[in-house]
Structure formats: structure tokens, C-alpha cells
Amino acid sequence: MTRITPSKSIKSFIVTAVASIALLSANLSQAEPVLRVSAIPDESPTELQRKFKPLGEYLEKKLGMKVEFTPVTDYAASVEGLVNNRLDMVWFGGFTFVQAKVRSNNQVIPLVQREEDEKFKSVFITTRSDIVKLQDLKGKTFAFGSESSTSGHLMPRSYLLAGHIVPETDMKRIAFSGAHDATVAAVAGGKVDAGALNISVWEKLLAQGRVDANVVHVFYTTPGYYDYNWTVRADMNPVLRKKLADAFLALDKNDPHDKEILDLQRASKFVPTRAENYRAIEAAARSAGLLK
Numbered sequence: 001m002t003r004i005t006p007s008k009s010i011k012s013f014i015v016t017a018v019a020s021i022a023l024l025s026a027n028l029s030q031a032e033p034v035l036r037v038s039a040i041p042d043e044s045p046t047e048l049q050r051k052f053k054p055l056g057e058y059l060e061k062k063l064g065m066k067v068e069f070t071p072v073t074d075y076a077a078s079v080e081g082l083v084n085n086r087l088d089m090v091w092f093g094g095f096t097f098v099q100a101k102v103r104s105n106n107q108v109i110p111l112v113q114r115e116e117d118e119k120f121k122s123v124f125i126t127t128r129s130d131i132v133k134l135q136d137l138k139g140k141t142f143a144f145g146s147e148s149s150t151s152g153h154l155m156p157r158s159y160l161l162a163g164h165i166v167p168e169t170d171m172k173r174i175a176f177s178g179a180h181d182a183t184v185a186a187v188a189g190g191k192v193d194a195g196a197l198n199i200s201v202w203e204k205l206l207a208q209g210r211v212d213a214n215v216v217h218v219f220y221t222t223p224g225y226y227d228y229n230w231t232v233r234a235d236m237n238p239v240l241r242k243k244l245a246d247a248f249l250a251l252d253k254n255d256p257h258d259k260e261i262l263d264l265q266r267a268s269k270f271v272p273t274r275a276e277n278y279r280a281i282e283a284a285a286r287s288a289g290l291l292k
């Protein structure tokens with residue numbers, strides 16, 4: 001039998017082809033890195049996208065990598081996205097940070113928060129003249145925001161319980177609107193007698209003329225507590241984590257471009273934060289039976 005031996009040219013072609021495929025595979029595996037970012041859906045998806053766009057562009061320049069914002073359907077999805085490595089950084093409320101911390105067995109790190117988040121507050125609103133204090137909510141209909149919201153549910157519930165008001169038994173009906181702006185709409189539209197939301201969104205809606213303060217008014221403001229922060233996974237490259245933190249901390253309200261970013265974030269500046277700041281939130285969640 002005659003044995004056919006590949007010519008040198010064919011051998012050379014095969015070697016070159018194999019090398020090209022290997023190089024292509026290496027290039028694909030080393031595709032442009034992307035920072036995957038999301039936020040709890042405490043406002044409409046379009047509003048969240050609008051708020052993040054200038055910040056995302058700023059971070060891309062500072063990090064030298066692509067930054068993608070992906071909205072999620074609910075608060076739980078933001079927690080699961082970070083814990084299960086589908087997201088790299090998330091804008092959490094204090095309660096959702098605690099949930100992510102517990103779900104991940106302490107494998108998430110709160111990076112920075114707005115200075116305002118060191119003493120954040122919730123407001124209780126109504127259109128009724130006969131509701132002037134928390135005790136007046138007994139027998140009334142009421143709206144929280146999302147069940148996982150710190151400022152729209154957990155902390156308002158905590159202050160209600162402290163005032164000896166159990167929403168499920170002392171109120172006529174409770175509802176969850178899903179977002180702070182939706183709570184305002186429910187109260188203004190007469191769907192409920194009163195509701196609670198975060199003070200930042202309330203002030204923004206007032207400034208934008210999207211709520212009539214002569215019709216809807218605040219009748220109770222909570223004491224301050226730690227709330228929102230930007231959180232990353234603990235396994236993030238320490239160099240990238242420091243670059244991220246430095247980028248947030250460098251934002252200066254005296255710089256016109258930075259001021260646009262800070263204004264959209266409702267922030268005067270960003271400051272470092274740490275997990276210990278949220279111990280009171282975790283205690284409140286366990287006390288209210290919202291964290292097992």
C-alpha cells in the first residue's frame with residue numbers, strides 16, 4: 001500500500017490554521033472587560049437610566065473599561081444578580097445591602113455612599129386633613145413602596161411598630177406600590193389614604209412640579225438612618241475596586257461636569273462606607289420579621 005505524506009506546504013498551512021484558531025480563541029476569551037452595573041428599581045426604569053448615563057460615562061473614562069447599566073425587574077433580582085456573579089456593582093438601599101450580605105455569606109462590600117445617606121430619612125404623606133400623626137393611620141388605607149425597600153418599607157414599618165401600630169392589624173388595608181414615585185401617585189390619586197417613601201424622591205418630585213404640595217403633604221418625617229450605597233462583590237480585583245472608589249470620591253460639586261452627575265444622584269458628594277454602618281438596619285429587619 002502506498003502511504004501519502006502531506007507536503008511541507010500543507011503542513012505549514014495546518015500549523016498556521018491551528019495557531020490562528022488558538023489566537024482567535026485567546027482574543028475571544030480576553031474580550032474587552034465590562035463593568036456590569038445595576039440598581040434597585042426604586043424609580044421607573046427610564047428615570048434610573050437617565051440618572052446613570054452621565055455617571056456611567058464618567059466611570060468609563062476613569063476605569064478605562066466599558067460600563068453597562070442593566071435595569072432589573074425587582075429588588076430581589078438586584079440582590080441575586082450580584083450574589084450570583086451576573087452583576088459587578090449595584091446601587092442598593094440599606095436593606096437590600098443587608099439581604100445581599102446575608103445571601104452571600106458576607107461576600108459583598110459596600111464601597112461608597114452619598115454623604116446624605118449617613119442620615120437618610122423617610123416621609124409619611126397624605127391628602128387628608130384628619131391625618132396629622134402616625135396614630136391617625138389606624139383604620140386607614142396605606143401604601144409602602146417595595147417590600148425590600150429600606151426607606152419605603154422597612155424603616156417606615158419600624159417607626160410604626162415603635163408607635164404601637166401594626167400595619168396588618170391596625171390599618172384597614174396596606175399595599176405595596178413597588179416604587180417611591182408610585183407611592184406618591186397612589187396617595188395623590190386617592191387609591192390610599194397615606195403612604196411612605198424616601199425623602200430624596202419626595203423632594204425631587206416637588207422640585208420637578210410632579211406633585212402638588214397643596215394637595216399632598218408630609219405629616220411625619222422619621223429620624224435619620226444609614227441607607228443607600230454602591231456595593232461590589234468581595235472577589236472584585238482590589239485594583240479595580242480602588243479605582244472605582246477613587247472615582248466616586250473624586251467627584252467635586254464645584255466642577256460643572258461633576259456637579260451634573262452629583263445632582264442626578266441627589267448627592268453633595270460621595271464618602272466611604274462600611275458594612276458596620278448597616279447593623280441597625282439589619283437589627284430593624286430582624287425585629288420586624290423581614291429577615292430570617
